[in-house]
Amino acid sequence: MDLKLETHVTDGITVVSCHGRIVLGEDSAALRDSLKQVLTSSREVVLNLSGVNYIDSSGLGTLIAVYSSARSAGADIKLAGLGQRLRDLLQITKLVTVFEVYDNEQQAIAAFHRGAA
């Protein structure tokens, strides 16, 4: 498996950092499982994708599916640290209009705090 996932909590917000590729199979399954796990205890999650160099169509499908189910359960996922390729992909697929995307982890965390204030 190419994808490594690491979870930490900063200022009360759970951050899941991904490193590697998110592609069909184990990788997207691992991402789905760990996000689902995180969402059982946190309603505000930042997904740091700065270490992701490639995401294929299945990986994107997973991302959307987890995002949609989080939203319908009253939780929120914000994306941070997208590389150019992923930005392009979200642009082409118009998914930039769906996700909340931030340049980096700190900005995403700050956005959660602004929302809460």
Next chain:
Amino acid sequence: MALQPITGPTSSPGSGIFPTLVFVQGNEQRTITLDHSPFSVGRKVDKDLVIADPRVSRDHAIITSENGQFEVVDQGSKHGTFVNGERIQRKTLERNDRLEFGVRDVSYVVFHPHHATSNTAREFLSQISGIHISSESTDLEKLTLFLEAARKLNTTGVLDEILVTLLEATLKLTRAERGYVFLKTDEGMRLAAGRNSKGEPLLDDKTISHSILDDALKSNSEFVVTDTSQSLELKGRQSIVAYDLRTVICIPLRKPQVQATRDIQAVTPADTSAEVMGALYVDSRFASRDISSVSNDILQAIAREAASLIENARLVQAEEASRRYQQELSIAASIQQGLMAVTIPEVPFARLAGRNLSCKEIGGDFFDAVNTEDGLAIVLADVSGKGVSAALLASTLQGMIYSQLTARMPLTEIVAAANRFFTDKHIGEKYATLIVARIRRDGELEYVNCGHVPPLLVCNHEVIRPRHGNLPVGLLADATYESDRCNLHPGDRVVLVTDGVTEAENARGDFFEDHRLEAVAAKSETLEDIFSAVANFCGGTPLNDDCTVVELVYTG
């Protein structure tokens, strides 16, 4: 014991003993099992071999089997049946004969009397026994050889055949009258094979002492010999009375422990705590011979070897099942290819070409084209994921879009309907990116891009990539879709690709990327130029994803 070549019931289909026909059509070939007679060939869909070519008659020919010989018989076909180039009415087939049915150029059939690995356990055993077993060998030596030979058959044998062979060997060694193999299933012990000493099949009946069988399975012994004459307690049991049973030998078959070597000397004594997977049961009546004195060595050898034989045979069966699954997959692949085989409509104002390279057996790309009064409509889609699931969705989506294009629905409504279908059906994480476009006679191109790689508009060797786009189909239920329009001039081209092209990878992990695609599209004349550019770039690294390229040239 003399191990004569054993003749018995023919083995079940799938054991590789049937002759095959290799059907070659153009660049494709497939192997067809000749497992029944007569085997029919013709253009009609109910034929065993359907050749869809007008030169093939509807009822063209049959292949019949008699006494192991195969014969092809022409059924009065219009264009004739040929064997090795010679027109025939009826001919006995030999190995590698080339058969042609009406069509003399693009398709033919090659006859193989047997599959390459057609040795059945029986044939093989009879050969082995003929070579290795001398009449001076002791029974145990024979058994050892016999079972070892049978074990070597793992690559070709199937379970039923192994069981019958095992039973016959056991009956000969023990001189018992009847023998049965029971195998454990989810519903308890089920009879898997039964034989009497004449080799006739036996079914389960109440004369089998199930109580002794149960006792043996519960015991920790390698085998249990029950002499009813020695046991007052047993005399009252129903089957023993009913069938006048004298001796019952019951050998529990326990799952063999994993062994590092296949050397027969290294076989460890059966671990009596191991899982029971069945039982070997033989018995004799009072009126018949006494089998209670069968040597313990023989029973031990059977106990040790039979279980591993059966286990190995089961593994072979599992492989067989997986092979069949592979066959199913290739059938699915041919259906998929059939759907991909688009008949490109001829229109006076435009020229269309499309080509797909699949990375796996089947993929989620498709393209299609429909000519209507509104113009020529095309769709190129890529369903996320790979394999059967992607292909299933691709086929469904293709059907939906095709019918709606034919019904001249507005493009935005077509994709909105497809999106509703996908999201209503909760297809999980699967979705599709697609472009649907319609070009009018006057050169106006309307298209909807749903998350797909942006099209390349090539005008005078200059490439334009419109930024227009929408959400993919099937991701979000409330997505709305808009179309974009542009006017083409004679000579302008539209190139559509799936991301398998832009994300084709070379050995260094670089992608083909948009800039390389644009460069080759700007100067290419044909689709092949794009495919060869991708192939050159990948330099032998296999494709990760399906690649499809569609090119539309507006001729005015």
